Amino acid sequence: MKEVTLKQIAENLGISITTVSKALKDYPDVSKKTKAIVKKEAKKLRYKPNVFAVNLRTRESKTVGLIIPEVVHHFFSSVINGIIEQAEKKGYLVIILQSNESYKLEKKQIDLLISKRVDGIMISLANKTVDISHLERVKELEVPLVMFDKISKLLDCSKIIINDREAAYIATKHLIDSGCKRIAHFRGALLPQNSIDRFLGYKKALEDHGLPYDSSLVYICENVDYEDGINAAKKLLEDHKDVDGIFAITDLAAIGAISVFNERGIRVPDDISIMGFSNWFISSAITPSLSTVDQPGYEMGKQTFKLLYKEMKARKKNKEFEKQTVELATRLIKRNST
Structure with a gap:
């Protein structure tokens, strides 16, 4: 269907294009009667303003x-x-x-x-x-x-x-307050600022509460997804038998870890506590439900x-x-x- 123009409306009504344009824009120097006639004709013809032309002007x-x-x-x-x-x-x-x-x-x-x-x-x-x-x-x-x-x-x-650093600090502190002494961190890739800040928040919480930082307890999850969580949890179980807490950079990574522990009969939180980050909808639906940080x-x-x-x-x-x-x-x- 051919695009309806101001010129077509003007020709149909026998008035100028300028008058049509002003009528559609409610200019005060156009009478109410003329405005009503122009708008009725525009509606009948299904006229739509040329957005590109308007954008050029504005x-x-x-x-x-x-x-x-x-x-x-x-x-x-x-x-x-x-x-x-x-x-x-x-x-x-x-x-x-x-x-x-x-x-x-x-x-x-x-x-x-x-x-x-x-x-x-x-x-x-x-x-x-x-x-x-x-x-x-x-x-x-x-x-x-x-x-x-x-x-x-x-x-x-x-x-x-x-404040990723503060939020990670609070999450790690919650694990410490829950009785965890050996806390691993499933962190993100090395470059993103939020990954860096969450790692630093985790590390600071350990230091402030007299728990030694151990770099071997930090596992890099490049994609911070469910599969990364599974792989990191499996590696953790191979490397360390004494870990009693995990702070994961995302809920998905945390949920991946929970699935591994559920399969292997490792009780969460009795044997190991887990904290996520983001508060995805699935966090409250899994068993056990996931403690996390709500990110708005x-x-x-x-x-x-x-x-x-x-x-x-x-x-x-x-x-x-x-x-x-x-x-x-x-x-x-x-x-x-x-």
Whole structure:
């Protein structure tokens, strides 16, 4: 079906294109009668404004970009829901891209979003990202940018985070308070900042409570998923017979460990206590239910878009925008695994 234009409406009604345009925009110098006639004709013809032309005039695309490591993921899907809810309220569409924890793909996606002239970009970094020159380019082009969850401390932009170090400290302390003396840590890859901070929180809690840090009790889970948890638990049982507690970087890794212990008749928490991180929906459904740290994904999504919108609004008015770092609260969830 051919697109209906202002010219077609104007010809049908025998008035000027300018009058039609003003009538549809409710200009005060057009009579109510003319506005009603024009709007009735536009509705009959199913007229829709040319969004591209409007965007050229306003210099806005009304789209924003979102790059996340993984879409099929309880935490990130909660973030997406929060972002989309806020974006829709302000009339924005969200282009969602998945980096698959790949720096190369993330870099291409940034280039794509820039070429699409999005009004702003939100990103949680891939585990493989070290070089942030592609994000520096975003800043050079003065495209509003907000990082969340997995961030780079080297980049001067707005950020929405939790205190990963403090949350990990509290999680490890809970294991210590539960009577654990020999606590292993299933950590993430070496590069992501949240992986580093959770490891440092675990280590500090041991030191503050007089428990020696043993590097052989730290197992790297590159993908921080269920399979990593299974493999790390099996290796732990081969290496150490005296471990009585585990702090895992994610709930999935913790649940993988629980499955191994259940299969081998190792009682959780009687023989070994386990703490997760994130509070996935499955954490309360497994047996035993998993103690964890509640990470506010939905709220993080809402705050990420709100902060991006503030910067986009400021740039539109050619006003200075002071970069902000917003820290959201986490919460310890005690269940049956500790």
